[in-house]
Amino acid sequence: MAVVRVDPAGFELAVRDGETLFEAALREGARWPTICYGQARCTACVVRVLDGHQHLGPIGDEERDVLRQITNRRRGWSVRDTRLACRLMVTGDITVEKRAARPAAAEMPENEE
Numbered sequence: 438m439a440v441v442r443v444d445p446a447g448f449e450l451a452v453r454d455g456e457t458l459f460e461a462a463l464r465e466g467a468r469w470p471t472i473c474y475g476q477a478r479c480t481a482c483v484v485r486v487l488d489g490h491q492h493l494g495p496i497g498d499e500e501r502d503v504l505r506q507i508t509n510r511r512r513g514w515s516v517r518d519t520r521l522a523c524r525l526m527v528t529g530d531i532t533v534e535k536r537a538a539r540p541a542a543a544e545m546p547e548n549e550e
């Protein structure tokens with residue numbers, strides 16, 4: 438098992454062996470952007486890797502094609518730092534940036550009356 442810190446919300450997810458970051462987020466009840474639910478098609482789950490690059494699992498052909506498209510479209514995003522959460526497996530602790538991700542226990546803002 439490895440721990441993935443998710444910034445800027447600052448929460449952590451425990452990722453089990455054989456599990457992707459996206460699968461771990463769903464299992465723990467976190468809110469994680471997706472449209473295709475893990476099919477490597479929508480790119481909504483994409484993360485920037487901030488730390489722990491040595492613990493990233495290999496990139497398959499399917500993910501590599503999608504990452505090239507993403508990094509070509511987004512200024513300042515490099516292939517080295519960009520991964521799909523729905524394909525990302527880790528061998529140790531890492532830190533990623535995923536702005537729209539929220540922990541399971543996050544409280545929604547209350548409506549003001």
Ligand code: FES
Binds near residue numbers: 474
């Ligand atoms: S969940 Fe759609 S690409 Fe990862």
